[in-house]
Amino acid sequence: MRLLLDTHIILWAAADELPPAARQYIDDLSNTLLFSPASLWEVVIKNGLGRDDFNVNPVLLYNGLIASGYEEMPVSARHALFVSSLPPLHKDPFDRILLAQAASEGIPFLTADKALAAYPGSVVFVG
Numbered sequence: 808m809r810l811l812l813d814t815h816i817i818l819w820a821a822a823d824e825l826p827p828a829a830r831q832y833i834d835d836l837s838n839t840l841l842f843s844p845a846s847l848w849e850v851v852i853k854n855g856l857g858r859d860d861f862n863v864n865p866v867l868l869y870n871g872l873i874a875s876g877y878e879e880m881p882v883s884a885r886h887a888l889f890v891s892s893l894p895p896l897h898k899d900p901f902d903r904i905l906l907a908q909a910a911s912e913g914i915p916f917l918t919a920d921k922a923l924a925a926y927p928g929s930v931v932f933v934g
Contacts, residue, residue, distance in 0.1 A: 813918035
């Protein structure tokens with residue numbers, strides 16, 4: 808199964824701090840794990856703002872994702888336009904583009920964020 812990972816899932820995987828429910832998806836070799844450039848952008852922005860939960864070198868994070876076999880899912884114009892179809896349940900633009908990517912591609916979105924779990928569609932809550 809192809810899975811798009813929320814930014815925090817990526818950060819926790821990199822730090823080997825995944826919740827058990829998320830670990831079962833990450834460790835399942837039959838899953839294709841996808842990350843978005845929007846997650847790296849989020850890390851760059853929030854790291855620059857001094858957020859402790861984003862205290863990671865984004866270049867090392869990217870290199871680690873690629874080395875671990877994660878696949879990049881580029882953001883397209885179709886993804887950006889899909890954001891307008893999402894209900895306004897969450898205001899974070901990074902989370903909204905990630906949801907739009909997953910929903911428009913018809914793939915599950917793996918998250919530990921309760922607010923994101925409220926969205927319709929294929930959101931897999933692992934919190």
